[in-house]
Amino acid sequence: QVQVVQSGAEVAKPGASVKVSCKTSGYNFIDYYIHWVRQAPGQGLEWMGIMNPLGGTTTHPQKFQGKVILTRDMSTTTVYMELRSLTSEDTAVYYCARESRGLRGMDVWGQGTTVTVSS
């Protein structure tokens, strides 16, 4: 069956980086984009960027350019999200989600990864 499984919770210090993984299985990896979305405490959902596994290209809203780096490993069908120069405002739950090339919404989501930034 289709699965999207994220790595576990992270605690990091301000100024550091974290890398969250999103392991996919049960479908053809290159047929779906992977998005990253976060939810800070008490806030709504915020889109952070998209990875096209076929060519490895990525797109981010301006807010996250240089802040978020997306990579993928074709051999393990895993997408990684590295978040740099952490501040307390990066404390949030981070989700990855897939979307088909037919653009029918984000239909399968990971379980979420809590990142806590604290000194």
Next chain:
Amino acid sequence: EIVLTQSPGTLSLSPGERATLSCRASQTVGSNYVAWYQHKPGQAPRLLIHGASSRATDVPDRFSGSGSGTDFTLTISRLEPEDFAVYYCQQYGTSRTFGQGTKVETK
């Protein structure tokens, strides 16, 4: 960037009642690429509607989406106890953005 404004912020209703949620875009959403998600605490968001009006797989038919251009609506015809949650609209016609959410709470 297309800004999505959802209203109301909170909707207080009883089970069995009808819920109407609005999502207004700051500019026309190309191809009516609007999706709706349900989000409950401690869970991942769940896709309900894509393409403004197409129900996602296994979504009950009490959920329906409508609209075009800049104005979109999610309707829940008769609220079930499990429907009380936060609902987000999202546009994917130009990049991606989410609305700020509407909380549907028990009256």
